[in-house]
Amino acid sequence: METPLQTETSQPKPITSVRPFWYKLKQNQMTWVGLGILGVIVLCSLIAPILTPYNPTQVDISSKFLAPSLHHWFGTDEVGRDILTRILYGARISLGVGITVIIMASVIGILIGTISGYFGGVIDVTIMRIMDMVMAFPTLILAMALAAALGPSLQNAMLAIAIVKIPVYVRLARGESLVLREKLFVKSAQSFGINPWRIIGKHIVPNSVSPVIIQATLDVGDAILMIATLGFLGLGAQPPTPEWGAMISIGWKYLLDYWWYPTFPGLLLFLSAGSLNLIGDGIRDILDPKAGR
Amino acid sequence: MKKIIINRLGLLIFVVFGVTLISFLLSHVIPGDPARMMVGQRANEETLQQVRQQLGLDQPLLIQYETYMKGIISGDLGTSIRTQKPVIDDLEAFFPATMELAIIAFIFALVIGIPLGVLAAVKKNSFWDHASRIFSIGGVSTPVFWSGLVIILIFYGYLNWFPANGRLDMNIHPPTHITGLYILDSLLSGDMVALKSSLHHILLPAIVLSYAQLAVITRQVRASMLEIMEQEYIRTAIANGIHGPFLFFRYALRNALIPTITVVGISFGSLLGGAVVTETIFGWPGMGKYVVDSIAYLDFPAMMGFTLLIAVGYVIINLIVDLTYYVLDPQIKG
Amino acid sequence: MVLEMKDLCVDFTGMRGKVRALRNVSLSIEKGEVLGVVGESGSGKSVTALSILGLLGSNATISNGEISYLGQNLLRLGPKEMQSLRGKKIGMVFQEPMTALHPTMKVGSQLAEVIKRHRGLSKKQAHKLAVEALKEVHIHDPELVAKKYPFELSGGMRQRIVIALAMSAPPDLLIADEPTTALDVTIQKEILQLIKELNDKRGTSVLLITHDLGVVSSVCDRVMVMYAGEVVEEGKTEEVLNAPSHPYTEALLHALPDLADPEEPLKAIPGEVPDLQNRPAGCAFASRCPKAMDICGVSVPALEPVSKNRSAACWLRRDTY
Numbered sequence: 001m002e003t004p005l006q007t008e009t010s011q012p013k014p015i016t017s018v019r020p021f022w023y024k025l026k027q028n029q030m031t032w033v034g035l036g037i038l039g040v041i042v043l044c045s046l047i048a049p050i051l052t053p054y055n056p057t058q059v060d061i062s063s064k065f066l067a068p069s070l071h072h073w074f075g076t077d078e079v080g081r082d083i084l085t086r087i088l089y090g091a092r093i094s095l096g097v098g099i100t101v102i103i104m105a106s107v108i109g110i111l112i113g114t115i116s117g118y119f120g121g122v123i124d125v126t127i128m129r130i131m132d133m134v135m136a137f138p139t140l141i142l143a144m145a146l147a148a149a150l151g152p153s154l155q156n157a158m159l160a161i162a163i164v165k166i167p168v169y170v171r172l173a174r175g176e177s178l179v180l181r182e183k184l185f186v187k188s189a190q191s192f193g194i195n196p197w198r199i200i201g202k203h204i205v206p207n208s209v210s211p212v213i214i215q216a217t218l219d220v221g222d223a224i225l226m227i228a229t230l231g232f233l234g235l236g237a238q239p240p241t242p243e244w245g246a247m248i249s250i251g252w253k254y255l256l257d258y259w260w261y262p263t264f265p266g267l268l269l270f271l272s273a274g275s276l277n278l279i280g281d282g283i284r285d286i287l288d289p290k291a292g293r
Numbered sequence: 294m295k296k297i298i299i300n301r302l303g304l305l306i307f308v309v310f311g312v313t314l315i316s317f318l319l320s321h322v323i324p325g326d327p328a329r330m331m332v333g334q335r336a337n338e339e340t341l342q343q344v345r346q347q348l349g350l351d352q353p354l355l356i357q358y359e360t361y362m363k364g365i366i367s368g369d370l371g372t373s374i375r376t377q378k379p380v381i382d383d384l385e386a387f388f389p390a391t392m393e394l395a396i397i398a399f400i401f402a403l404v405i406g407i408p409l410g411v412l413a414a415v416k417k418n419s420f421w422d423h424a425s426r427i428f429s430i431g432g433v434s435t436p437v438f439w440s441g442l443v444i445i446l447i448f449y450g451y452l453n454w455f456p457a458n459g460r461l462d463m464n465i466h467p468p469t470h471i472t473g474l475y476i477l478d479s480l481l482s483g484d485m486v487a488l489k490s491s492l493h494h495i496l497l498p499a500i501v502l503s504y505a506q507l508a509v510i511t512r513q514v515r516a517s518m519l520e521i522m523e524q525e526y527i528r529t530a531i532a533n534g535i536h537g538p539f540l541f542f543r544y545a546l547r548n549a550l551i552p553t554i555t556v557v558g559i560s561f562g563s564l565l566g567g568a569v570v571t572e573t574i575f576g577w578p579g580m581g582k583y584v585v586d587s588i589a590y591l592d593f594p595a596m597m598g599f600t601l602l603i604a605v606g607y608v609i610i611n612l613i614v615d616l617t618y619y620v621l622d623p624q625i626k627g
Numbered sequence: 628m629v630l631e632m633k634d635l636c637v638d639f640t641g642m643r644g645k646v647r648a649l650r651n652v653s654l655s656i657e658k659g660e661v662l663g664v665v666g667e668s669g670s671g672k673s674v675t676a677l678s679i680l681g682l683l684g685s686n687a688t689i690s691n692g693e694i695s696y697l698g699q700n701l702l703r704l705g706p707k708e709m710q711s712l713r714g715k716k717i718g719m720v721f722q723e724p725m726t727a728l729h730p731t732m733k734v735g736s737q738l739a740e741v742i743k744r745h746r747g748l749s750k751k752q753a754h755k756l757a758v759e760a761l762k763e764v765h766i767h768d769p770e771l772v773a774k775k776y777p778f779e780l781s782g783g784m785r786q787r788i789v790i791a792l793a794m795s796a797p798p799d800l801l802i803a804d805e806p807t808t809a810l811d812v813t814i815q816k817e818i819l820q821l822i823k824e825l826n827d828k829r830g831t832s833v834l835l836i837t838h839d840l841g842v843v844s845s846v847c848d849r850v851m852v853m854y855a856g857e858v859v860e861e862g863k864t865e866e867v868l869n870a871p872s873h874p875y876t877e878a879l880l881h882a883l884p885d886l887a888d889p890e891e892p893l894k895a896i897p898g899e900v901p902d903l904q905n906r907p908a909g910c911a912f913a914s915r916c917p918k919a920m921d922i923c924g925v926s927v928p929a930l931e932p933v934s935k936n937r938s939a940a941c942w943l944r945r946d947t948y
Binding site: 030129130132133134136137138139140141142144145146148149150152221222225228229232233234235245248252255256259262263266267269270273274276277278281 | 307308311314316320436437439442443449562563566567569574597607
């Protein structure tokens with residue numbers, strides 16, 4: 001086997017159009033698998049009321065712990081709720097929360113990061129030192145502590161995850177704005193005496209979003225796992241909310257007798273995070289040829 | 294070298310200070326009323342006031358922080374509400390179990406992850422590469438609590454090959470306490486029965502815990518191997534007749550490992566996070582299980598003590614990682 | 628004949644389909660001879676060199692032709708046999724000395740490693756020879772330099788070490804791909820002298836790839852001019868440089884900076900190298916050629932002898948010989 005080497009004629013000149021993007025996207029079958037799986041999950045959760053006759057929170061003790069069957073594909077739980085129904089409604093929570101959390105973290109992160117990079121000096125040093133402190137904690141453990149301090153609830157868990165995710169975006173946006181503030185169009189805007197906040201809003205932020213978008217795509221899957229982990233530990237969504245982590249947190253005690261109870265919510269969690277990671281991986285491969293290949 | 298270490302130690306002190314500040318905020322400021330949290334909703338006003346006074350919560354924040362810092366410096370992390378024992382003593386008792394699990398899982402992640410990453414890079418776009426890609430995307434997408442459950446279901450529930458609870462079989466005495474790490478202690482004291490049982494118990498949780506980090510390390514090694522393999526010096530080496538494992542390991546991997554080390558440091562942090570969940574699932578009597586048990590009781594001092602300890606440990610690990618750079622890469626000097 | 632290449636065609640598969648990077652390239656090198664290959668970037672000279680050692684990327688295929696080294700067809704060799712040939716029989720020096728060495732291994736160890744491999748010696752013996760090899764490329768205080776890392780050395784020093792690596796076996800043929808391009812002018816001269824010296828002393832044949840006719844005139848016995856993946860002219864160095872047969876060679880000579888008149892601005896050849904993807908119908912140089920005729924845009928001229936030691940691919944020369 002030969003090692004691939006770059007030679008001067010080996011690569012055609014880059015073409016500045018969307019063609020290479022589509023070419024690479026077509027090549028990247030894994031990304032399509034990811035998009036396919038995620039698409040099915042999103043669609044099913046949106047049309048859940050049509051797909052299933054059951055209610056996600058309706059208790060029916062007479063049909064508790066039913067094994068998977070034609071009536072209940074994924075079985076029922078300890079109070080007779082249909083697990084498939086709960087999972088489908090739970091998808092709205094998990095995916096919705098994952099995306100919301102990352103949007104929160106990235107928007108705040110971009111703001112803080114651009115301000116830090118643009119103004120520099122004491123502001124920059126202070127902000128970055130604070131970020132260093134936050135980053136000194138392993139993310140999950142800080143999120144746990146924060147969620148516990150704020151009090152166990154889904155909203156507080158979201159806030160906790162958003163906070164621990166902020167420093168990554170601050171760093172990214174700061175790096176971009178350090179470069180951008182030296183650019184001619186920013187310098188000329190400054191020389192006209194334009195308000196710095198206007199410059200940040202009009203020039204710095206719009207030009208520093210693309211690396212943030214790559215990072216955000218990769219982070220949504222992680223956020224979904226974190227929210228479920230906090231739910232599992234009792235620090236996130238509280239029963240009877242059909243959140244996947246909270247479902248598993250009750251279901252795992254019944255694992256050996258009623259295996260389907262924790263297994264199916266976990267499977268969906270795995271499939272959602274997995275498809276998001278496949279998509280994120282593909283996008284990074286395409287936009288940042290150095291990272292993947 | 295000396296200068297760097299001093300520099301880093303300075304940074305360490307600063308970050309540790311920051312960490313205590315954050316954990317102070319988490320335990321004293323954010324929760325609104327920690328005293329209410331401690332005594333519970335049903336307690337009467339009198340007890341509440343008493344606890345408040347006892348905790349010094351009626352003092353101004355700065356004074357509270359001073360008291361808090363004094364406590365930490367003298368090793369006082371408060372008293373656990375659940376166990377009624379000093380948190381520091383509890384953590385000390387559970388620390389070795391967590392360390393043992395984390396170390397074994399970390400060894401798995403490195404010993405499997407690095408060769409797998411090299412294989413994926415060397416055989417790029419082959420079956421092995423795709424398999425390792427699916428394997429590692431699986432790793433970062435699998436919630437630890439779920440993979441733990443599935444593994445218990447198969448290897449304990451159906452096959453009954455491995456135990457799924459604790460560090461040793463019920464009827465076996467722990468080895469003589471030397472380090473608190475059962476594998477090491479039983480080796481040192483020649484206690485083969487305990488050794489066998491502890492290896493048997495640690496295997497499943499260690500595999501579950503290592504999977505996510507294994508995935509991260511594999512991806513990183515693959516990416517940096519590919520980047521290195523495109524560099525000119527590799528082409529020169531090939532043109533000079535160097536090939537095979539020697540080329541991949543001595544020439545490429547050595548330099549590919551340099552960026553990997555940062556990732557390894559971060560992944561040890563995630564490993565500690567994962568340990569919390571893994572220990573809960575496998576009934577592993579470590580700090581993670583301790584803290585999850587504390588959550589149910591809203592045992593604040595226990596949770597914050599744990600958080601603080603982990604953060605300080607994490608900072609120290611990252612310091613060690615930084616220093617290994619200087620050993621591996623002669624180009625960074627002074 | 629040390630090396631002979633016949634009608635080599637190399638195709639690259641890229642995003643936009645197949646591109647033919649080499650078209651029927653033939654060359655031969657006698658023992659002890661220095662052959663220069665000249666052309667602009669993209670002319671296919673590096674591809675020619677890499678194809679000899681089987682170092683083309685996985686996106687390249689050799690679709691036609693033959694490369695024989697001492698009578699042995701290299702294109703038929705398996706990967707194992709090719710590996711044992713690289714460095715040992717054919718050495719190669721690349722353009723960029725700054726990045727051509729293992730950054731975290733001491734240069735002495737890198738040399739010793741290669742020597743150990745080629746000659747089957749012990750580590751200690753190899754180290755001794757490594758120091759010798761450094762001495763041979765005129766490195767002062769070789770003992771000390773052997774203990775240094777590449778980043779501690781200058782570009783010229785590193786290129787000497789790269790040459791020492793390539794010559795360590797010692798090989799019968801040395802391929803040098805733009806060995807002086809990345810270096811300062813004074814150092815360029817020293818490196819060229821070193822290559823010439825090794826060629827004289829050991830009788831090693833050299834294939835020297837460059838875009839600089841000045842380099843060719845100072846060391847090469849014969850020269851081959853390439854354009855858009857084809858050989859357009861080939862012959863003895865003095866003859867080709869004194870009286871070029873192909874308008875492209877002429878243009879290259881014209882573009883050389885005039886050392887006698889440093890005030891004069893550099894002259895570039897007008898126009899651009901054609902896109903290999905959409906190669907014009909006739910002669911590839913026609914669009915830039917001041918002497919182009921009607922036939923040049925229609926039909927490709929073959930490389931044919933124009934005098935005793937000389938061939939050219941140009942319609943202008945068809946009738947003269």
